[in-house]
Amino acid sequence: MVATATNLLSRPSVTQSPSSLSLSSSPSTSSLGYQALLRAGPRLKPLRQVHAYLIVTGAYRSRSLLTKLAALACTAKSIAYTRKLCLFIPDPDSYLFNTLIRISSKVGFQYDAVIFFNPCAQLGALELGSWVHDYVIDHGFEVNVNLGTALINMYSRCGNLRKAREVFDEMRYKNVVAWTAIISGYGIHGCGEEAVELYNLMKDYGTLPNEITFVTLLSACAHAGMVNEGREIYESIRRDYGLVPGTAHHVCMVDLLGRAGLLNKAFDFIEEVKRPGPAIWTAILGACKMHKNYDLAVHAAEKLLALEPENPGHYVMLSNVYALAGKMDRVETVRNMMKKRRLRKHVGYSIIEIDHKTCLFSMGDKSHPETNEIYRYLDDLMRKISEAGYVPAQESVLHELEEEEREYALRYHSEKLAIAFGLLKVKDGSSIRIVKNLRMCEDCHLAIKFISTVANREIIVRDKLRFHHFKDGVCSCGDYW
């Protein structure tokens, strides 16, 4: 049975006998006891063993234990097993829902899980989350501060900021965590001004910010180009709140300065940090690449490779930098280094939900039954946007050309395929929603802006870190990401 948002927790129409569960446990399970197994973490096998143990000992109707098991199954990203366990829970209560909402908002929107069990299951985090929200309202559960915060988080990370704000406004009691969640939401969606406004409002209400509030705020400023505001906030951490800025804050500051093009200031900042870790160098490398400062980029990349030689992302970054600088021999060197160390670049994919089915595309993907139509439509689309003035972004072309992917080059990046499919299928003019596992490339970002105009459609892309709302040729990120 396919797990769907609506049947995840619905009660079984026919009472299921506990013995219908597969008992994959070894005989030694019972002597271990379930406590040790519960501590085994989010893996399914021990869960099944505990469940079997409960059945054997006659404790299979214990609500608290089953809730704990369901929570672990959810953490393990098995919707099917979560559902199965929920069916056994007598008289499910708000405690169960609080737990499941919390976990699914944290883990459920990571679409990697989709590949894991069923790429075509109806598993949108927004759908699931909205459904649980409705259920909670229908059953009169109080939206307390914890539940409310989980909802804010879920809605903003699923792309529905308005709904997140609605939940926030309706909360009677808001603590610093709730405020931080909504501030973060505005930050992720590129609304730095609003994030800072909310922060000021929070202070007016007499709520004290904590370290995480500052991480969130600085990130919001960094992505909105609000350098002065960010600096002032950073200063205030120690001055006004007696807190000590940590690594995360340092990273945000380097990002804030670097993104704004103040590369030397960012490097000066790093100088003052005691032992700069990989995160700081990653931030500055991103900024150097963004502003095409190759010397500084190479400097940062060398630090990074020394600290984390096993991270493929760093090599990809460095090779991109060399490609941008036109130093193709160096690109080759980096590639060979990767080969020698047996590192593989992460494979990118994009997901779109159509007719309650989740469809997954990777670059140059031809596995979809309607592949021909999709490619024909996409080619047509690319021709139209070229006529409208689109010129492929140089950087990505260079990178792809040395990637053994000449054939498909940029034209068939996963997000473009998913969008073409979306436009083909969703005819009524409603927005197209895409979820990507990596960050978007420059070229796709540019192309989608044109597509939003040519196809007269709103396109919302959630990449690994943030949201991009494309409409009428512009993106909500203001090209600052």
Next chain:
DNA sequence: CGGATTGTAG
């Protein structure tokens, strides 16, 4: 009766 919600870079 339990459990605890917010997070930087890529």
